[in-house]
Amino acid sequence: MNTQPIQNYYPDELSYCYGCGRLNEHGHQIKSYWQGEETVARYMPKDYHIAIPGYVYGGLIASLIDCHGTGTAALASYKAEEREPDTLPAFRFVTASLQVDFLKPTPLGVELELRGKIVELKGRKVISEITVSANNEICARGKVVAVQMPENFMNQDK
Amino acid sequence: MNTQPIQNYYPDELSYCYGCGRLNEHGHQIKSYWQGEETVARYMPKDYHIAIPGYVYGGLIASLIDCHGTGTAALASYKAEEREPDTLPAFRFVTASLQVDFLKPTPLGVELELRGKIVELKGRKVISEITVSANNEICARGKVVAVQMPENFMNQDK
Numbered sequence: 419m420n421t422q423p424i425q426n427y428y429p430d431e432l433s434y435c436y437g438c439g440r441l442n443e444h445g446h447q448i449k450s451y452w453q454g455e456e457t458v459a460r461y462m463p464k465d466y467h468i469a470i471p472g473y474v475y476g477g478l479i480a481s482l483i484d485c486h487g488t489g490t491a492a493l494a495s496y497k498a499e500e501r502e503p504d505t506l507p508a509f510r511f512v513t514a515s516l517q518v519d520f521l522k523p524t525p526l527g528v529e530l531e532l533r534g535k536i537v538e539l540k541g542r543k544v545i546s547e548i549t550v551s552a553n554n555e556i557c558a559r560g561k562v563v564a565v566q567m568p569e570n571f572m573n574q575d576k
Numbered sequence: 577m578n579t580q581p582i583q584n585y586y587p588d589e590l591s592y593c594y595g596c597g598r599l600n601e602h603g604h605q606i607k608s609y610w611q612g613e614e615t616v617a618r619y620m621p622k623d624y625h626i627a628i629p630g631y632v633y634g635g636l637i638a639s640l641i642d643c644h645g646t647g648t649a650a651l652a653s654y655k656a657e658e659r660e661p662d663t664l665p666a667f668r669f670v671t672a673s674l675q676v677d678f679l680k681p682t683p684l685g686v687e688l689e690l691r692g693k694i695v696e697l698k699g700r701k702v703i704s705e706i707t708v709s710a711n712n713e714i715c716a717r718g719k720v721v722a723v724q725m726p727e728n729f730m731n732q733d734k
Contacts, residue, residue: 436625436633444624466602467594469670470725475594476671477639484635512627512681513634518674567628 420502423449424492427503432510432567437485448482450489450534452497457490457534457546463526474524479558482532483548484513487562490534491544495566498539511544511564524550524557542566578660581607582650585661590668590725595643606640608647608692610655615648615692615704621684632682637716640690641706642671645720648692649702653724656697669702669722682708682715700724 425438425448436445450459461482469475491511496503503509524530531551538545543565550558583596583606594603608617619640627633649669654661661667682688689709696703701723708716 432628434626434629437635442624466600468592470590471592476674477595477642480638480642480674481635484638513678515678516638516676520671520673
């Protein structure tokens with residue numbers, strides 16, 4: 419199985435996402451890849467990503483879940499078609515809805531680990547569940563409904 | 577009615593939130609205030625807050641909803657007690673859960689308007705519904721369950 423980050427294969431014109439675009443120099447540039455049956459991404463929050471002192475800002479956690487959810491959707495879609503991510507047509511998803519439950523305060527200063535599982539893959543829609551852990555403890559849990567980007571979005575940027 | 581932003585009254589030690597802390601120089605510094613029966617906040621996304629070119633990053637939208645939801649919760653709590661926000665004890669909320677539905681792509685380059693309505697205020701929990709509009713069109717809709725910050729969080733930072 420290809421264990422390279424899916425974001426490395428996004429077309430250049432769709433690689434400026436603040437959360438996961440490899441070409442957005444201001445953004446988080448998260449990378450989502452397979453590890454067994456789960457998808458994984460890691461992110462080290464900046465020291466200013468705080469909610470209250472010592473804890474990670476919930477909006478950042480929601481952002482990471484969002485992007486890892488769309489990355490997970492793309493990874494799952496290639497896998498379902500038994501295609502490598504460098505083959506065409508490219509899969510690129512946007513978020514239709516996002517649910518985040520903040521289970522406990524997330525400590526700042528440690529790398530966060532996101533793990534994704536596919537709940538449903540049907541047509542152009544992929545639903546995934548994502549956990550966010552710090553020090554091997556799950557601090558937040560999310561659900562992302564991702565839909566394949568409309569063709570006209572992809573075409574207009576080419 | 578006091579129409580000043582609630583974030584102006586947060587205690588200094590709880591004013592470093594990346595989304596709404598007035599003392600976080602890297603953050604969004606959003607301001608939530610009453611306008612009639614609704615709460616309002618405005619934010620102009622930066623040009624690098626993109627999802628795909630021309631549209632606002634969903635993680636930013638989720639972040640703004642999150643912070644405006646906790647601000648709305650604090651505003652509603654003072655109102656329920658018929659207290660001004662410069663009176664003690666201070667109300668400061670954290671997010672327990674966040675739901676965001678992205679209804680249509682949000683254009684980049686215009687100021688976003690968030691509007692909040694109280695759905696439920698019960699004990700230490702406040703539920704609000706938040707819309708995000710661009711050019712007077714609702715692009716995203718969120719629901720925030722906010723809970724009053726535990727006393728030990730507030731005490732340990734004093």
